[in-house]
Amino acid sequence: MAKSYAYPSDVSDEEWAFVLPYLLLSKEDSGSRTHPLRAVFDAYRYVLRSGCGWRLLPGDFPPWKAVYDQARRWHAAGVFEALIADLRGLIRVGEGRSWHPSAAVLDSRTVKSTASSEGAAYDGAKRVKGRKLHLAVDTLGHLLAAVVSPADAQDRAVVAALCAEMQAEVSRNITAAFVDQGYTGTEPATAAAEQGLELLVVKHAGPKRGFVLLPRRWVVERTFAWMTNFRRLNRDYERLAETLRALHVSAHAFTLLTRAMRDQRRGTRRKP
Numbered sequence: 001m002a003k004s005y006a007y008p009s010d011v012s013d014e015e016w017a018f019v020l021p022y023l024l025l026s027k028e029d030s031g032s033r034t035h036p037l038r039a040v041f042d043a044y045r046y047v048l049r050s051g052c053g054w055r056l057l058p059g060d061f062p063p064w065k066a067v068y069d070q071a072r073r074w075h076a077a078g079v080f081e082a083l084i085a086d087l088r089g090l091i092r093v094g095e096g097r098s099w100h101p102s103a104a105v106l107d108s109r110t111v112k113s114t115a116s117s118e119g120a121a122y123d124g125a126k127r128v129k130g131r132k133l134h135l136a137v138d139t140l141g142h143l144l145a146a147v148v149s150p151a152d153a154q155d156r157a158v159v160a161a162l163c164a165e166m167q168a169e170v171s172r173n174i175t176a177a178f179v180d181q182g183y184t185g186t187e188p189a190t191a192a193a194e195q196g197l198e199l200l201v202v203k204h205a206g207p208k209r210g211f212v213l214l215p216r217r218w219v220v221e222r223t224f225a226w227m228t229n230f231r232r233l234n235r236d237y238e239r240l241a242e243t244l245r246a247l248h249v250s251a252h253a254f255t256l257l258t259r260a261m262r263d264q265r266r267g268t269r270r271k272p
Contacts, residue, residue: 007042007046008049009042009045009046009048009049009050010042010045010046011038011041011042011045011257012261014261014264014265015257015258015261016038016041018257018260018261019041019083019257020037022079022080022082022083023037023041023074023079024037025073025074025077025079034062034066035062035063035066036062037070039061039062040062040066040067040070042061043057043061043062043064043067044067044070044071044074044250045254046058046061047067047232048230048231048232048233048247048250048251048254049229049230049231049232050231050232051230051231051232051234052232053237054067054068071250074250075242075243075246075250080246080249080250080252080253081169081249083253083256083257084142084143084249084252084253084256085169087142087253087256087257087260088138088140088142088143088144088256090260091140091142091256091259091260091263092138092140092142094263095140097140100170100171100173101138101139101144101170101173101174102173102174102175102176103138103139103174103175103176103177103178104136104137104138104139104144104166104174104176104177104178104197105136105137105138105139105141105177105178105179105216105217105219105220106134106135106136106155106159106162106177106178106179106183106199106220107134107135107155107179107180107217107220107221107224108132108133108134108135108155108158109132109133109135109224110123110126110128110130110131110132110133110151111130111131111132111133111233111234111235111236111244112128112129112130112235112236113129113130113131113151113235113236114235114236114237116237116238116239117130117131117236117237117238117239117244118239118240118241119131119150119241120150120151120236121150121151121152121153122151122152123151123152124152126151128151129151130151130236131148131149131150131151131236131241131244132148132149132150132151132153132158133146133147133148133244133245133248134146134147134148134149134155134158134162135220135223135224136162136163136165136166136177137219137220137223139178139216139219140219141219141220141222141223141226142223142252142256143223143249143252144165144166144169144170144174145162145163145165145166145169146165146245146248146249147161147162147165147245148241148242148244148245149241154182155179155180155182155183155188156182156183156184156185156187156188157187157188159183159187159188159191159192159199160191160194160195163177163191163192163195163197164195166195167195167196167197172195172196174196174197175196175197175198176197176198176199176200177192177197177198177199177200178200178202178216178217179199179200179201179202179217180201180202180217181201181203183199183201184201200216202216202217223252226251226252226255227248227251227252227255229251229255230247230251230254232247232251233247233248233251
């Protein structure tokens with residue numbers, strides 16, 4: 001059934017022109033394609049932004065199974081990682097920086113689990129059961145790597161996997177990563193050094209009273225805030241950890257796409 005009206009989550013014409021080449025795993029007019037690719041893409045964005053279940057997609061979108069299957073194909077092909085890499089580079093160059101970053105910021109957030117989540121655990125610090133999303137971002141807050149672990153995993157225990165993925169993304173170009181005090185110790189420092197980078201712990205200058213923005217590290221907090229704009233990500237409804245990761249990567253790609261196109265229209269440079 002054709003869509004009767006546009007949703008706020010729908011892709012704009014200029015966004016669609018940019019993103020289409022990344023989505024074409026087969027020709028757009030392929031005889032095997034049953035539903036318009038743009039409608040499928042809009043439906044996927046709707047799921048993430050609205051937080052609805054796949055089966056609760058409005059009837060003017062393509063059938064939920066078609067959207068779900070296509071999203072899985074995009075995930076498997078690394079479509080959104082490729083989109084982020086190019087958007088990140090374009091934004092960085094527009095800011096007068098090099099295409100590849102040389103520094104990163106690491107942090108994590110715990111996503112509260114639901115009955116469908118596999119591998120959830122209790123995070124004693126946050127007092128919540130769920131899975132933990134570990135991010136590496138550049139100093140503008142743009143995604144470099146994402147790893148999912150049980151919520152009881154210490155941040156320092158995931159450094160090796162996170163740094164390995166990050167360095168593979170940018171050809172081992174990162175030489176330093178800013179972190180909080182949860183990453184202190186010999187083990188995480190050694191794991192980072194094996195990947196060719198140094199962990200720089202950003203500490204509070206004095207007694208902490210409420211939420212305090214720390215130099216360098218605040219950008220990753222903003223990245224997490226961007227992701228909370230997508231209601232599907234505010235709880236962990238996914239059975240598999242790789243699906244939870246893929247949805248966060250997709251949401252970040254959507255965010256960068258919108259911001260890049262908006263900046264292009266305004267002809268301005270956004271400050272970090």
